[in-house]
Amino acid sequence: MYYVYVLLFEDGKLYVGYTSKLNERLNKHRRNEVQSTKNRGKFIVIYYEACLNKKDAIKREKYLKMGFGRRFLNNRLENYFSGSRWRAGKSS
Template identity: 40%
Template sequence: MFYSYILKSLKDGRYYYGSTENLDLRLIKHNKGDVKSTKGRRPFIIHFYEVFGTRSEAFKKENNITNQ
């Protein structure tokens, strides 16, 4: 399974959009500071996620969200 997700920063209230195969591990990486683009905005919570059968579908959803 693959996930398209939206994280909310508890520091600044802004959102981050992404896709991944392992949502739990990805959230941990964001909150540890291992993701360069979100390092200064920690901590994060999962605001929304959707499950897809393929990486391509999850990535398409991520792009649709970010281009709105």
């Protein structure tokens, strides 16, 4: 099983990634052991989903990083972000 996940950082930016070991990967993010998120501060996991294989997870990660995927996240998490200045257009 693989997981695609979305992190929201204090600066309002997103990180989208995939992994086969979600808890381990999140702990690596917390310990600043992931180069792409190192020293970006605190984050919360705002979304994750399971995929049956690595190929599907990679495709889904890429989708969530693109325009239609950002719109999907905005629609999916609309209630969470109501009143927030954040929108999924600030992904990295």
